[in-house]
Amino acid sequence: MRYTQTLRMLNGLKWLAIVFAAFYALVVIIAASNGFLGHIPHGDKKFEIPLPALFALAAFVTCIFCSSYGRTLSSENEDHLPVVWTRPKSRLQTTLTIVGVDSLGMLAAFAMYLLLTAVFITTFQVWHYVTVPSDALAQFGRYIVQPFAFYALVMALTASTGCAGRGLVGWFWVGAIFLGILAASPFIPNPWHAIFNYVNFLNPLAYGSYHTTSGTETINVMGGPTPTYVAGLAPVMDAAALLILFAAGLTLGLIQWRRLEA
Amino acid sequence: MMMNEGTPAISIDRLTKRYGQTLAVESLSLSVPQGTIFGLLGTNGAGKTTTFKCMLGLARPSEGSVSFEGRPLTPPLFERLAYVPEKCALYEWMTGAQLLEMQRRSFSRYDDKRANELMDLFALDRKKKLGKFSKGQQTAMALVLAFSIHPEILVLDEPAAGLDPVHQRHVLDLIIGESAGGATVVFSSHQIGQVERAAERVAIMHQGTLRLAGEVEQLKSDLKVVEATFDTDAPSLNGLSAEPSVGQIQRAGRLVRVYVKGNGDEIARKIGDMHPRSVRILDQNLEDIFLTTVGSSGSAMAADVAGASGR
Missing domain, CATH: 3.40.50.300 (P-loop containing nucleotide triphosphate hydrolases)
Incomplete structure (x- = not known):
């Protein structure tokens, strides 16, 4: 399974690289045609690019990327089980191999997005605007774990399905975004607001928000001025909560996979 | 290993x-x-x-x-x-x-x-x-x-x-x-x-059930077809269906085939008494055995053979 999954993952990364390259080319062409290449006009306002904001965006893009890889078990259930289950490996070993390869792929996707960002920053010569807050490392920990939690929950949701898993992933995105909106909305009365807030602990996308204020500038990434830390304490706690979601998702996915019949 | x-x-x-x-x-x-x-x-x-x-x-x-x-x-x-x-x-x-x-x-x-x-x-x-x-x-x-x-x-x-x-x-x-x-x-x-x-x-x-199992050659030797041709339409062979060795009887115009367990001599003799133009005993091929086995009228006989030749 390692070989098959590696091929799948490399194919996914190839397409991600193509999309990034196309996006970069488009932005550069538009910027160049407007005379912005080499600098970005920002008036008199203090301009800042906090490093964790870039991590937050990288995590979000990686979540999109791993939407399909989270349903690998489900895609094996689209008629491939007689191949997967007649190898001299247990289902547990097979699953762990898949998760291992996917993990490397997710890290690669995260790194590729950061690389794209670095290329943009270099192209537009805005390195001096990048700031590194004191909690940048902890924030990095949170954002690097977020796609893993997302991946595992997709796996838990789809492991026992076949083709239907594709639709479920779409609905998972809709549900996760909608739940985040409900939890953030100040117009929802209690106890509903409290309930949505609690359920939102299970929503991996909710852990992706980044919000910081510096002088007159407010940076909102992935969720706006709602709680920056879902677990409410620190990025480390959020990372711990995401790790729990990751472990729980994998366990649920594996239980279903082991009960499945071809 | x-x-x-x-x-x-x-x-x-x-x-x-x-x-x-x-x-x-x-x-x-x-x-x-x-x-x-x-x-x-x-x-x-x-x-x-x-x-x-x-x-x-x-x-x-x-x-x-x-x-x-x-x-x-x-x-x-x-x-x-x-x-x-x-x-x-x-x-x-x-x-x-x-x-x-x-x-x-x-x-x-x-x-x-x-x-x-x-x-x-x-x-x-x-x-x-x-x-x-x-x-x-x-x-x-x-x-x-x-x-x-x-x-x-x-x-x-x-x-x-x-x-x-x-x-x-x-x-x-x-x-x-x-x-x-x-x-x-x-x-x-x-x-x-x-x-x-x-x-x-x-x-x-x-x-969903096992109807017959055994060695192919053994099954083929245990099951025969008695095939007879008559000058006119084949007569009714209802009397033969009561024979324990008879499985399926097929009639098509002047031709009649009787699928039997055992060597088929007894059945051939009884058909011979009906004055056919010809009567012969043939080995069943696997297709005959299969069709007789899955056919409802042949099931009982096949089950008997399975008991004798199966595991």
Whole structure:
């Protein structure tokens, strides 16, 4: 399974690289045609690019990327089980191999997005605007774990399905975004607001928000001025909560996979 | 790993599989001796594929058990066991070369030389993606992967489906060749002629139950057809249907065929008393046996024979 999954993952990364390259080319062409290449006009306002904001965006893009890889078990259930289950490996070993390869792929996707960002920053010569807050490392920990939690929950949701898993992933995105909106909305009365807030602990996308204020500038990434830390304490706690979601998702996915019949 | 002589390669003990209210396989018991070619026959929906799935752990038996060489199936056994499912389960996005590489990395017994010979035998393009292969080529690719690991046990579900007659013959030769090398082969096919040519033992399933099992030659010698031709329309043979050895009676104009258990002499004598133009006793071929077995009127007789010739 390692070989098959590696091929799948490399194919996914190839397409991600193509999309990034196309996006970069488009932005550069538009910027160049407007005379912005080499600098970005920002008036008199203090301009800042906090490093964790870039991590937050990288995590979000990686979540999109791993939407399909989270349903690998489900895609094996689209008629491939007689191949997967007649190898001299247990289902547990097979699953762990898949998760291992996917993990490397997710890290690669995260790194590729950061690389794209670095290329943009270099192209537009805005390195001096990048700031590194004191909690940048902890924030990095949170954002690097977020796609893993997302991946595992997709796996838990789809492991026992076949083709239907594709639709479920779409609905998972809709549900996760909608739940985040409900939890953030100040117009929802209690106890509903409290309930949505609690359920939102299970929503991996909710852990992706980044919000910081510096002088007159407010940076909102992935969720706006709602709680920056879902677990409410620190990025480390959020990372711990995401790790729990990751472990729980994998366990649920594996239980279903082991009960499945071809 | 060497097997003990006398221990069946595969033992199925009272296997039952239910899907909800549907009984797919009911109390099936079979024993496949080592090094034999075993044909599993049955109409569509007879339970052959479900039986294979239960054997290989792809489906959980509702009751009963399956053992290989006296032991339950465990993942390491798949190092020596190959399965070709009825429906191609390979990855359509992979090329022939990638599928071979997948096999090489999964099985220590993988033989690259053998795999390449088989790719050439079935005229498969290594650079082409499986999704671009025809159905027959996809089946052939699955067979290449299965035979490339020199399996000791081969389970093939309709291995010749979709193949042209030339490649069907290749499959038959491969099956016979593997068996000659000591492998145990269990395969299902609707091509009864192929089963008759290759299999030493057969089992016939119908509606989820075993109707007949035994050695092909033994079954053929135990079951005869008494065929008589009359000058006018064949007379009613109702009197014969009460005979315990008579299974099915077919009348078509002046011709009458009576399927019997045993040597058929007694029945031939009784028909001879009706003054036919000719009467002769023929061996039943496997197709006759199959059709009589799955036909409702032949079931009782077939069950008797199964009791006598089965496991």
